[in-house]
Amino acid sequence: LAKTTQPISMDSYEGQEVNITCSHNNIATNDYITWYQQFPSQGPRFIIQGYKTKVTNEVASLFIPADRKSSTLSLPRVSLSDTAVYYCLVGPRILISSGSARQLTFGSGTQLTVLP
Amino acid sequence: NAGVTQTPKFRVLKTGQSMTLLCAQDMNHEYMYWYRQDPGMGLRLIHYSVGEGTTAKGEVPDGYNVSRLKKQNFLLGLESAAPSQTSVYFCASSSYGPNGTGHYAKNIQYFGAGTRLSVL
Numbered sequence: 001l002a003k004t005t006q007p008i009s010m011d012s013y014e015g016q017e018v019n020i021t022c023s024h025n026n027i028a029t030n031d032y033i034t035w036y037q038q039f040p041s042q043g044p045r046f047i048i049q050g051y052k053t054k055v056t057n058e059v060a061s062l063f064i065p066a067d068r069k070s071s072t073l074s075l076p077r078v079s080l081s082d083t084a085v086y087y088c089l090v091g092p093r094i095l096i097s098s099g100s101a102r103q104l105t106f107g108s109g110t111q112l113t114v115l116p
Numbered sequence: 117n118a119g120v121t122q123t124p125k126f127r128v129l130k131t132g133q134s135m136t137l138l139c140a141q142d143m144n145h146e147y148m149y150w151y152r153q154d155p156g157m158g159l160r161l162i163h164y165s166v167g168e169g170t171t172a173k174g175e176v177p178d179g180y181n182v183s184r185l186k187k188q189n190f191l192l193g194l195e196s197a198a199p200s201q202t203s204v205y206f207c208a209s210s211s212y213g214p215n216g217t218g219h220y221a222k223n224i225q226y227f228g229a230g231t232r233l234s235v236l
Contacts, residue, residue, distance in 0.1 A: 034224065043120075043206050043227025044159070087158060093212050093223040095147055095166050104149075104174070108158040 004107035022088035139207030
């Protein structure tokens with residue numbers, strides 16, 4: 001399994017940039033890296049996905065080094081509403097019914113608290 | 117657009133009782149998943165399905181069974197509930213490949229709101 005490791009918690013202040021790193025030393029060639037955000041009493045929701053180098057969308061950037069053994073989610077200018085748990089998920093895009101989804105490994109998540 | 121709907125939202129069981137959790141999605145997704153979430157442990161995959169009529173084991177399948185008789189529904193069953201199955205259960209669905217709208221789905225999972233289950 002592509003085990004992932006994230007910091008348990010992080011604090012930041014409004015308006016700052018936040019970088020959350022996920023370690024995935026055993027990532028497989030066909031694995032992608034996907035980040036999700038979860039608020040209390042809700043299911044996770046998608047933030048960003050990437051395979052290598054840098055990906056950017058309207059809410060975040062994802063940096064993946066050449067060896068792909070880690071990834072960093074970057075949230076620009078956070079606000080109080082960004083307080084949530086952030087998970088990285090490493091696994092293949094295409095699933096087959098022979099146990100490949102065992103490789104869908106969520107990290108334990110990082111509790112981000114944004115302070116005023 | 118409802119997305120992924122889970123029923124029930126809450127349930128309390130006694131040890132040894134059985135129950136079925138229902139997940140329904142209206143996005144025509146091929147893939148569906150059941151996760152459990154325990155404090156400090158993130159989400160762990162119980163079972164998943166890559167299409168109607170197919171199911172497969174995830175990371176923690178023991179004590180659970182699933183069925184996917186219709187593409188839009190994925191059922192999770194507990195035949196004999198145990199206190200260790202007290203958890204929050206999340207269902208998700210996703211798709212990969214051309215989605216008929218000119219876009220390429222990237223296996224992004226859409227989650228339901230969760231079912232909080234307590235086994236006494």
